[in-house]
Amino acid sequence: MPDDGNSKQGPPEKLPKPDPAGYFEGETMTRRGVFSAGAMALGGAAGAVVLLPTIGFALAPLFEEEGDTWQKVGPVENFSEDTYTAVVITAVPGIGEAGKTTAYVRRSRGDDQSEGEDGFVAISTRCAHLGCPVRYVQAAGNFICPCHGGVYDFDGKVIGGPPVRPLDRFQTRPSDDGQVEVGPRFSVTSQLDPVRTRDPGEFTGGVWDYVYPPRPSVPPAP
Amino acid sequence: MPNPLKRPSRPGERSANGAGANGSNGASRGAQGVEAAKEGGGGLVGWVDERSGATGFLTGMMFRKVPKGTNWFYTLGSATLFAFTAQAITGVFLAMYYTPSPTEAYESITHLTNDVWMGEFVRGMHKWGATVMICLIFLHMGRTFFFGAYKYPRELNWVIGVVLLILTLVMGLTGYLLPFDQRSYWATVVANNITATGPVVGPYLADFLRAGPEVGATTIQRFYAIHMLLVPGLIAALIGAHMYLVVKLGTTAPPWLKAERPKNARKKTEVG
Incomplete structure (x- = not known):
């Protein structure tokens, strides 16, 4: 057959007709299949190169640890056992007024194990219901939340309204120059035992430790 | 309104210039297209339509049928x-x-x-x-x-x-x-x-x-x-x-509207 190559009669008879169509003997993929898979893999890789770093970029704050938050709030003499003194601390640095929050500090009365040997109690104003700012009312000796009516007693234990646990506290320590220093936040159980920080609205203790797992962004219990 | 955007005529109805029939017949539609292009010719809409075929979609969307009772x-x-x-x-x-x-x-x-x-x-x-x-x-x-x-x-x-x-x-x-x-x-x-x-x-x-x-x-x-x-x-x-x-x-008719019986439908007869 001299003009075999130009014949319009279809493929030369010597080549076997692939069966199933498209596959020659010993092949597991057609040429078309190889190129389709290759093109998809390449496209997928190109997409992943863009997408994965971007997602990591957006999720990064979840894995950021809090830096050193200790700050001085005034001389030791400013604080008494019987009432709270409001101090302003910076909860989030770098955003001006919006990053500041109030804490209520008093001298420890020593009748409570949870008040520790450092001698001071610093109560966070972040309501344990949904995070509104509570206010200490001297006449009643209670903490009251303006948003949904949560009420806490002098120790920060819930005595009314929707909050699910006592008010959070801050670690305290006396500084070398006779001042009180306020440090990282921690949450407490209903018995005022310190536990790792929770967001407002989250129960503490028991199964709730698993329902609200520890995250890198919150400090461990003192 | 530019010619390509005019309402298509009803099935079986032919408009005066022959353009814009409902297009159920592919051959006649092609012929109409040429006719319309010759007759309508210029104009921005015609130019865009000739290159995109967008008016078919647009007229279909704008002149789509809505049920009786639409309010x-x-x-x-x-x-x-x-x-x-x-x-x-x-x-x-x-x-x-x-x-x-x-x-x-x-x-x-x-x-x-x-x-x-x-x-x-x-x-x-x-x-x-x-x-x-x-x-x-x-x-x-x-x-x-x-x-x-x-x-x-x-x-x-x-x-x-x-x-x-x-x-x-x-x-x-x-x-x-x-x-x-x-x-x-x-x-x-x-x-x-x-x-x-x-x-x-x-x-x-x-x-x-x-x-x-x-x-x-x-x-x-x-x-x-x-x-x-x-x-x-x-x-x-x-x-x-x-x-x-x-x-x-398409949209639905309001629920209070009953489906109309075709005029030539047989009357329902009680059996037994």
């Missing part, structure tokens, strides 16, 4: 779309004056409200328009529900509509923080803490929204990006899908 309740979807468009337009112009920074956001809002010409009006449109859009979307949903318009074959469009409702509520939530006054700050604190109370994933989700364990420096930028880039894009894309299905499937 004002059927405009609630279009009204919601109008509200979204108004939000998009006013939002783009508000973005020209707004600074998404915890120290400057409130200042920039005060400036654009009090100093910029018509700023109060544009901001008011955006603020009240947001409420109007939420109201309209719920009315539209109620119309669809009470008219039974979510039933086969329109279930997918109901699902898309529900996703659009959720995205609209996300817009409301993220937009609320942006003025960065006391109310918006504490509302966001509360909303984030509600998110955080979800079991297992809640705290992580709240960390993602806040960009950390507290509402802080980048929370407002994060909400701004979600509010003006991420969610509007999703909403626009889903509105496209929603409207495609509306045009594709």
Whole structure:
């Protein structure tokens, strides 16, 4: 057959007709299949190169640890056992007024194990219901939340309204120059035992430790 | 109206110049096309149509049949779309004056409200328009529900509509923080803490929204990006899908309208 190559009669008879169509003997993929898979893999890789770093970029704050938050709030003499003194601390640095929050500090009365040997109690104003700012009312000796009516007693234990646990506290320590220093936040159980920080609205203790797992962004219990 | 955009004639009816018949016959349609091009020829619409074939789609969409009994309740979807468009337009112009920074956001809002010409009006449109859009979307949903318009074959469009409702509520939530006054700050604190109370994933989700364990420096930028880039894009894309299905499937007749019996139908006879 001299003009075999130009014949319009279809493929030369010597080549076997692939069966199933498209596959020659010993092949597991057609040429078309190889190129389709290759093109998809390449496209997928190109997409992943863009997408994965971007997602990591957006999720990064979840894995950021809090830096050193200790700050001085005034001389030791400013604080008494019987009432709270409001101090302003910076909860989030770098955003001006919006990053500041109030804490209520008093001298420890020593009748409570949870008040520790450092001698001071610093109560966070972040309501344990949904995070509104509570206010200490001297006449009643209670903490009251303006948003949904949560009420806490002098120790920060819930005595009314929707909050699910006592008010959070801050670690305290006396500084070398006779001042009180306020440090990282921690949450407490209903018995005022310190536990790792929770967001407002989250129960503490028991199964709730698993329902609200520890995250890198919150400090461990003192 | 440019010739290519004219209403197509009814089946079996031929318009005077022969163009724009319903096109059930492929050969005659081709011939009409040539005829129309020769006759209509120039004009921008004709030029674009010859190269895109867009008028077939446009006339199909604009002159589609609607059932008997279609009434004002059927405009609630279009009204919601109008509200979204108004939000998009006013939002783009508000973005020209707004600074998404915890120290400057409130200042920039005060400036654009009090100093910029018509700023109060544009901001008011955006603020009240947001409420109007939420109201309209719920009315539209109620119309669809009470008219039974979510039933086969329109279930997918109901699902898309529900996703659009959720995205609209996300817009409301993220937009609320942006003025960065006391109310918006504490509302966001509360909303984030509600998110955080979800079991297992809640705290992580709240960390993602806040960009950390507290509402802080980048929370407002994060909400701004979600509010003006991420969610509007999703909403626009889903509105496209929603409207495609509306045009594709047509609308339903109101439930109080009974199907008409064809005149030549046999009368129902009692048996036994």
